[in-house]
Amino acid sequence: xxxxxxxxxxxxxxxxxxxxxxxxxxxxxxxxxxxxxxxxxxxxxxxxxxxxxxxxxxxxxxxxxxxxxxxxxxxxxxxxxxxxxxxxxxxxxxxxxxxxxxxxxxxxxxxxxxxxxxxxxxxxxxxxxxxxxxxxxxxxxxxxxxxxxxxxxxxxxxxxxxxxxxxxxxxxxxxxxxxxxxxxxxxxxxxxxxxxxxxxxxxxxxxxxxxxxxxxxxxxxxxxxxxxxxxxxxxxxxxxxxxxxxxxxxxxxxxxxxxxxxxxxxxxxxxxxxxxxxxxxx
Amino acid sequence: xxxxxxxxxxxxxxxxxxxxxxxxxxxxxxxxxxxxxxxxxxxxxxxxxxxxxxxxxxxxxxxxxxxxxxxxxxxxxxxxxxxxxxxxxxxxxxxxxxxxxxxxxxxxxxxxxxxxxxxxxxxxxxxxxxxxxxxxxxxxxxxxxxxxxxxxxxxxxxxxxxxxxxxxxxxxxxxxxxxxxxxxxxxxxxxxxxxxxxxxxxxxxxxxxxxxxxxxxxxxxxxxxxxxxxxxxxxxxxxxxxxxxxxxxxxxxxxxxxxxxxxxxxxxxxxxxxxxxxxxxxxxxxxxxxxxxxxxxxxxxxxxxxxxxxxxxxxxxxxxxxxxxxxxxxxxxxxxxxxxxxxxxxxxxxxxxxxxxxxxxxxxxxxxxxxxxxxxxxxxxxxxxxxxxxxxxxxxxxxxxxxxxxxxxxxxxxxxxxxxxxxxxxxxxxxxxxxxxxxxxxxxxxxxxxxxxxxxxxxxxxxxxxxxxxxxxxxxxxxxxxxxxxxxxxxxxxxxxxxxxxxxxxxxxxxxxxxxxxxxxxxxxxxxxxxxxxxxxxxxxxxxxxxxxxxxxxxxxxxxxxxxxxxxxxxxxxxxxxxxxxxxxxxxxxxxxxxxxxxxxxxxxxxxxxxxxxxxxxxxxxxxxxxxxxxxxxxxxxxxxxxxxxxxxxxxxxxx
Numbered sequence: 001x002x003x004x005x006x007x008x009x010x011x012x013x014x015x016x017x018x019x020x021x022x023x024x025x026x027x028x029x030x031x032x033x034x035x036x037x038x039x040x041x042x043x044x045x046x047x048x049x050x051x052x053x054x055x056x057x058x059x060x061x062x063x064x065x066x067x068x069x070x071x072x073x074x075x076x077x078x079x080x081x082x083x084x085x086x087x088x089x090x091x092x093x094x095x096x097x098x099x100x101x102x103x104x105x106x107x108x109x110x111x112x113x114x115x116x117x118x119x120x121x122x123x124x125x126x127x128x129x130x131x132x133x134x135x136x137x138x139x140x141x142x143x144x145x146x147x148x149x150x151x152x153x154x155x156x157x158x159x160x161x162x163x164x165x166x167x168x169x170x171x172x173x174x175x176x177x178x179x180x181x182x183x184x185x186x187x188x189x190x191x192x193x194x195x196x197x198x199x200x201x202x203x204x205x206x207x208x209x210x211x212x213x214x215x216x217x218x219x220x221x222x223x224x225x226x227x228x229x230x231x232x233x234x235x236x237x238x239x240x241x242x243x244x245x246x247x248x249x250x251x252x253x254x255x256x257x258x259x260x261x262x263x264x265x266x267x268x269x270x271x272x273x274x275x276x277x278x279x280x281x282x
Numbered sequence: 283x284x285x286x287x288x289x290x291x292x293x294x295x296x297x298x299x300x301x302x303x304x305x306x307x308x309x310x311x312x313x314x315x316x317x318x319x320x321x322x323x324x325x326x327x328x329x330x331x332x333x334x335x336x337x338x339x340x341x342x343x344x345x346x347x348x349x350x351x352x353x354x355x356x357x358x359x360x361x362x363x364x365x366x367x368x369x370x371x372x373x374x375x376x377x378x379x380x381x382x383x384x385x386x387x388x389x390x391x392x393x394x395x396x397x398x399x400x401x402x403x404x405x406x407x408x409x410x411x412x413x414x415x416x417x418x419x420x421x422x423x424x425x426x427x428x429x430x431x432x433x434x435x436x437x438x439x440x441x442x443x444x445x446x447x448x449x450x451x452x453x454x455x456x457x458x459x460x461x462x463x464x465x466x467x468x469x470x471x472x473x474x475x476x477x478x479x480x481x482x483x484x485x486x487x488x489x490x491x492x493x494x495x496x497x498x499x500x501x502x503x504x505x506x507x508x509x510x511x512x513x514x515x516x517x518x519x520x521x522x523x524x525x526x527x528x529x530x531x532x533x534x535x536x537x538x539x540x541x542x543x544x545x546x547x548x549x550x551x552x553x554x555x556x557x558x559x560x561x562x563x564x565x566x567x568x569x570x571x572x573x574x575x576x577x578x579x580x581x582x583x584x585x586x587x588x589x590x591x592x593x594x595x596x597x598x599x600x601x602x603x604x605x606x607x608x609x610x611x612x613x614x615x616x617x618x619x620x621x622x623x624x625x626x627x628x629x630x631x632x633x634x635x636x637x638x639x640x641x642x643x644x645x646x647x648x649x650x651x652x653x654x655x656x657x658x659x660x661x662x663x664x665x666x667x668x669x670x671x672x673x674x675x676x677x678x679x680x681x682x683x684x685x686x687x688x689x690x691x692x693x694x695x696x697x698x699x700x701x702x703x704x705x706x707x708x709x710x711x712x713x714x715x716x717x718x719x720x721x722x723x724x725x726x727x728x729x730x731x732x733x734x735x736x737x738x739x740x741x742x743x744x745x746x747x748x749x750x751x752x753x754x755x756x757x758x759x760x761x762x763x764x765x766x767x768x769x770x771x772x773x774x775x776x777x778x779x780x781x782x783x784x785x786x787x788x789x790x791x792x793x794x795x796x797x798x799x800x801x802x803x804x805x806x807x808x809x810x811x812x813x814x815x816x817x818x819x820x821x822x823x824x825x826x827x828x829x830x831x832x833x834x835x836x837x838x839x840x841x842x843x844x845x846x847x848x849x850x851x852x853x854x855x856x857x858x859x860x861x862x863x864x865x866x867x868x869x870x871x872x873x874x875x876x877x878x879x880x881x882x883x884x885x886x887x888x889x890x891x892x893x894x895x896x897x898x899x900x901x902x903x904x905x906x907x908x909x910x911x912x913x914x915x916x917x918x919x920x921x922x923x924x925x926x927x928x929x930x931x932x933x934x935x936x937x938x
């Protein structure tokens with residue numbers, strides 16, 4: 001009797017061939033990561049961590065560098081920063097110094113070294129732009145929330161680049177970029193408004209993130225003027241935080257460039273104007 | 283009883299033969315022709331697996347080798363690794379720019395309204411419209427039914443219901459109408475509602491066709507298609523409300539005049555696709571609209587060996603722009619409107635050389651004017667067909683193709699928010715040099731039907747979008763600035779076997795394809811549509827005249843994605859550093875869909891109930907991977923699996 005389906009060997013070959021898939025694993029060696037801030041009248045603060053390979057699960061505490069050497073130079077003086085714990089925050093360790101204060105127009109260089117890893121970044125503090133007002137309104141239909149809008153006047157020289165940083169009033173909080181908080185201003189002298197949202201972060205954050213400000217809370221809001229390179233970083237970072245954490249529907253491959261040589265991260269030298277507000281009780 | 287083997291039928295067999303008291307039986311599956319094309323006829327699809335409760339042309343085509351969508355939630359057809367927008371969809375000659383719905387469910391085409399759907403893959407004549415890839419042409423009924431005055435089908439599914447009616451008003455006039463309405467919100471809204479979020483989705487589509495044949499030599503027909511989709515997403519934690527609405531319109535008026543030696547077809551057509559994405563977040567609002575419209579006229583002549591024609595089309599295109607308020611400096615967006623013009627003429631001659639050889643040689647001369655960008659391209663196309671009798675039929679095709687419309691945007695899986703833009707100095711016309719060698723040997727003496735295809739396509743000016751969502755709230759956002767161009771190639775092989783074993787039709791198809799792209803001066807990288815391996819097995823059987831069973835198994839390479847090379851922390855968030863573009867694949871994809879259809883045939887009414895079980899063994903096919911952090915600070919790779927698991931569907935079809 002003739003076989004009705006004489007191509008069985010071919011079928012089995014196809015089955016085996018189809019099962020062979022090229023799953024690439026392109027893990028990388030750890031690199032130094034800097035998250036550094038300095039503002040006019042403020043002291044430098046640096047978070048020093050390392051990158052990890054995504055090939056397996058791990059603990060975030062492993063990325064914190066506690067025994068690194070971190071220096072800040074203003075071109076004339078170089079200061080070694082002191083490492084110390086930062087309770088409740090992540091990373092739970094930071095490098096700081098009271099020995100240097102930021103000045104607008106001055107260029108600073110951060111260098112971080114640890115166990116053969118070395119990263120460096122240079123940035124200049126721009127002139128700060130004053131905040132004209134912050135308007136707080138209740139969110140329609142939601143008793144517990146209110147929306148805030150920050151107004152400022154664009155400087156005479158543009159383009160100018162900004163991001164908004166928000167410090168919440170709870171233990172372990174540190175100033176973090178506001179959700180969708182970047183803006184570039186092209187036209188000089190015009191009134192500019194920015195919504196102020198709470199920072200969105202994944203580690204140490206409440207489970208249900210609420211973007212609008214909560215009623216009966218205190219927020220320290222800073223309008224931070226930065227260089228374009230720093231703005232581009234925070235802008236891309238904002239896209240990752242808002243849209244890039246695993247969206248099925250939009251492109252979530254966003255590459256951060258930053259200003260760090262030899263590693264990842266950002267040295268955010270910023271001319272900042274701070275305003276503290278208390279939102280109305282519910 | 284007449285046994286009708288559709289495989290043996292000389293396609294296209296569009297002549298009408300009225301038979302009475304005849305039962306037609308034969309292969310239940312569409313048969314691939316020697317040039318790789320397929321014709322789908324609704325009457326043979328009733329027993330097939332339903333896609334979300336509807337028998338759908340596009341979902342059925344996804345069961346063919348080398349044809350895929352971007353995951354379970356992607357809708358567009360990626361044929362042989364080409365972008366979904368490189369496949370042309372037409373209804374009676376009028377273009378449908380976006381025939382997809384949200385979330386990978388069935389298309390906007392109401393199957394029962396159409397007489398047939400012709401799918402062509404890599405082998406096209408000189409008359410092929412301006413696309414680089416495949417085409418799906420849907421035709422409505424034009425011949426009045428001499429057996430019954432009124433006929434049609436109604437379908438009730440889990441997401442929507444539809445009805446299609448054909449009314450023979452006289453011996454000369456046929457009116458067809460169809461409509462489909464969804465009730466997703468009414469049935470499923472509580473299931474889709476989260477603690478703080480709410481999602482609504484609704485859609486509808488309508489078809490109306492009119493055919494008037496004053497005499498046997500002349501037919502005048504008009505066709506109108508409209509579809510609308512709207513999705514609303516709100517989240518009280520963000521005080522956010524996002525809405526996306528998209529609409530399609532395709533219409534045509536045709537006059538077909540049949541002479542003793544020639545047939546002439548004259549047509550006017552209008553098509554439109556419009557998408558509006560809007561976002562409201564307390565003091566901030568954002569609108570991101572885009573549209574494309576085209577109006578055209580054409581004439582085509584068929585003289586037997588000679589075919590010729592001409593088309594003109596004017597476009598009105600608004601590429602995506604972004605207007606917003608409450609964020610930075612309020613912006614009306616950088617609005618640009620394009621008004622390109624396209625003209626083309628084509629001629630094709632078929633030469634027969636002996637009993638075995640046929641040659642089709644033709645040229646499509648097309649011109650495109652968009653502002654100061656002007657291009658004229660003569661696209662030659664040559665097809666050689668060798669009929670080796672029992673040894674099989676070989677078809678060799680070589681051709682040049684141009685596509686003057688680009689479709690691109692933020693969505694990796696081809697959402698409606700992706701926009702159309704006309705070829706210009708900034709984004710010149712896409713072009714391709716295409717080769718295909720097809721082989722088909724018809725089943726005989728219990729040997730299966732064998733089909734094979736090898737293709738190679740060198741493509742240039744392929745658009746790649748580089749923007750981010752956050753760019754939409756930049757007053758300098760100009761969508762065309764975000765389009766980069768690549769060039770590359772698609773190559774692969776498609777193999778198919780079809781056989782009837784006892785009461786079952788069995789088909790096995792395997793394909794392997796590769797799609798590579800590179801930026802100017804750069805290295806080749808895999809395209810996001812790179813198809814890889816795919817094995818598809820289908821079996822369908824009629825146990826008796828009432829029950830029909832169907833099984834579809836697919837095993838294919840996982841979708842291409844850009845892998846994460848390393849992770850680091852900034853601002854208490856995990857940041858991914860990515861490796862080379864599209865250099866990894868998601869895990870292997872496989873699933874088995876089963877369906878059973880019970881049919882009761884009456885004198886006037888016929889009822890069919892289809893039970894489908896999607897992903898019958900519950901394979902967790904990965905749609906995407908990302909990293910997550912747990913409360914105790916542990917990070918891990920998290921895979922998001924498709925919702926299409928153990929999914930039972932039921933669909934009722936009434937034919938009259």
